[in-house]
Amino acid sequence: MAGESYAIPPKDRAVEGILWYIQHHRLAGGDRLPAERVLCEEIGVSRTALRAGITRLISCGTLESRRGSGTYVCPPKPLNIFQETYNFSDAVLSAGLHPSSRLISAEVVEADEASAKKFGLTAGDPIFRMQRVRLIEGEPASIETAHVNLSLCPTLPEHDYTQESLYDVLLHEGGVRVEHGRERVSISRLNAEEAELLQQDEGTPVFYQSSLEFDKDMRFVEHCKSVILPTKFRFADNGEKNGMRSVAGEQWLKQ
Structure with missing residues (x-):
């Protein structure tokens, strides 16, 4: 995804990129996202945008943050x-x-x-x-x-x-x-x-x-x-x- 041009705000691009990464790599509930540096390079956003995107996905229950451990995919919601x-x-x-x-x-x-x-x-x-x-x-x-x-x-x-x-x-x-x-x-x-x-x-x-x-x-x-x-x-x-x-x-x- 890196290198593509977008007409959407960086935070929205980060949200879509994270969702794409989860689907592309077939991550399931309980799986951990990679380090910020790796994920930024993979989806082509800055760390500021990435963190904003992660915060949004945490608020809607897609991701969860575990102190000292990282960010994880939540189990599927009915x-x-x-x-x-x-x-x-x-x-x-x-x-x-x-x-x-x-x-x-x-x-x-x-x-x-x-x-x-x-x-x-x-x-x-x-x-x-x-x-x-x-x-x-x-x-x-x-x-x-x-x-x-x-x-x-x-x-x-x-x-x-x-x-x-x-x-x-x-x-x-x-x-x-x-x-x-x-x-x-x-x-x-x-x-x-x-x-x-x-x-x-x-x-x-x-x-x-x-x-x-x-x-x-x-x-x-x-x-x-x-x-x-x-x-x-x-x-x-x-x-x-x-x-x-x-x-x-x-x-x-x-x-």
Whole structure:
């Protein structure tokens, strides 16, 4: 890459160069980047630009700095592609990682008028409400609060969701498969309670995701609100219709 001319700022060039180096040399999570001098020569940037690029990639969870040891590639982060992914566990497993959960609460409640209107239910209809801390490789990644249409699968409260997948239970016991959904993602900051559950500092920036999920007949299945650490999880849009995969863009989205 050295010797090529660029019309982009040095810091951005450094970021792209580091990502190219990782891919070209097939570095994996836990692998160490070479010394600054070597990397500067390889990608054609100054040390100032390189350090700025490394700082940016550390902030988004691609790299990590280990004091006295160097800079290392972080393990892959699970990717939620809006049109394709409905299941936290599947996204984590697809990244070659192990998902698990810690149950905070689980109860059956009645839909109030506001919830019933939002979900297309009748006030008083039963809803299974569950809050979990979702874990990746045993470390907290998100807090997930789900409201599920209990009439579709009345046995939901009988299961242990620290060991079982909610969507697997819905499918195998209720014959319910999520096939449509609407999702919104924004940026928020952890409050004191959330920070304690995720073992982070209060005020840490996080993704806030709100989703409504439906089955093939557009029956309401689940409303889920999640607070997600950006260092643990990623989002992408493949540009296709809901439920469609993008073969051409798949590799780029997963970089």
